[in-house]
Amino acid sequence: MSACDTCIVRNRAICSSLDSNELEMLNTIGRRRILAPGESLIWEGEDSVLVANVIDGVLKLSTGTEDGREQIVGVVYPSDFIGRPFGSTSGHGVTALTEAKVCVFSRRDFDAFAREHPALEHKLLQRTLGELDRTRRWMLLLGRKSAGERVSSFLIEMSERLVEQGCEGSHDQPLKRFTLPFSRQQVADVLGLTIETVSRQFTRLKSEGLIDLPSRREVAILDREGLVAEAG
Amino acid sequence: MSACDTCIVRNRAICSSLDSNELEMLNTIGRRRILAPGESLIWEGEDSVLVANVIDGVLKLSTGTEDGREQIVGVVYPSDFIGRPFGSTSGHGVTALTEAKVCVFSRRDFDAFAREHPALEHKLLQRTLGELDRTRRWMLLLGRKSAGERVSSFLIEMSERLVEQGCEGSHDQPLKRFTLPFSRQQVADVLGLTIETVSRQFTRLKSEGLIDLPSRREVAILDREGLVAEAG
């Protein structure tokens, strides 16, 4: 019995395209790995040697400039795919924000396997198209939205994506209350703002009664309507 | 003899994955269409009914906010693929910037065809992965770069992507001189700036001798090194 049989993302990750024989084969070329918060799996600009499925935890994708400015260009959750298949270099680093469990493959092995399993490539294509849609929506935020709109949009998105997709029946209601997997600085790096501006917007939203901040990392959405309106 | 046989992007578009029989079949479900500058093929938020290959011309992908702010989230060139296969709605509009020639398919027809031709899906996956890389790189620009860096980066990118990929031998050298397919306002919409800021940066780069502006739409790069340095 392979590790895949008990995998909690088995039915949501791209692996769901495979039957048990194929899964067995895939299992032989992959291995599990645990990442501590802050630990990186892939570095910006390095050769694309690894790809992986996220089993548990949250990771950031980030790029930066020479002089140290950073931009988080993506956030991945359980069942998401990471790394750059069919390409030579990875344009961004991948770093765990929480403790994270991933299922890692050598890119060469994965590429070869994928080319022989069109259903897998199809799942990967679907995921990539979805990610591209999401990324483009984020460009509107970075290019055109004010600090208040950015922070509000961010909290709405978080409340939607952090839903623990445990039980299949749960109809993915956005969360009213959640723990941010980001520090204030990381929120700033997602939104293209400074830490101070993010902090001020948090306190403003709180003072206006739209959210509550029980602790540094926790957020409660008190007035979702209002927050959506603020998100522009 | 089908229209595909004489297609100038035949060897670069995703169609290059098909043999002549398959191409013949694809040809029966597609049709050519010419778009005038400013004409749209797809509207933001509408049902995803069309997909297409770009044969000639330049088109923009754009989204906007309720109150009329616009952000261009992508620019496509000959051989690029447009539209949202395997999805219900398109998150952005697609509008011709120059006169454009496209090869259009009903999304349903294309989806069905693609599912039966893994090599085509593979090409599409490669293209989508590349586009995602490019889009994420643009996020760094939108989130963290100054106006001067944005305009310089933009001109460098233009000089690289506008290369007329006519003859196969041409080793894609960046252009020293080219005609922008954008108005100043559209440049602003790509870069997340205002038209005035873009204009001022253009004149600054000109006065510093890095570029020349023979006419409104033309740009000559005089000092590529310097411009790359300005791009951050």
Next chain:
DNA sequence: CGATGGTTTGAGATATATCAAACCTCGTGG
């Protein structure tokens, strides 16, 4: 406790936006 790292708050600086006017360029019609 006292140190440490992250966060909030404050005061001031600055890049970019906004508003407004002048300026080209190019096509049209007298």
Next chain:
DNA sequence: CCACGAGGTTTGATATATCTCAAACCATCG
């Protein structure tokens, strides 16, 4: 052929959102 008009562009003056720098604050952990 030239005057005119319209759209897009540049330039100018001012406003303002966000950044920067700095200090106070607060949780957490030895």
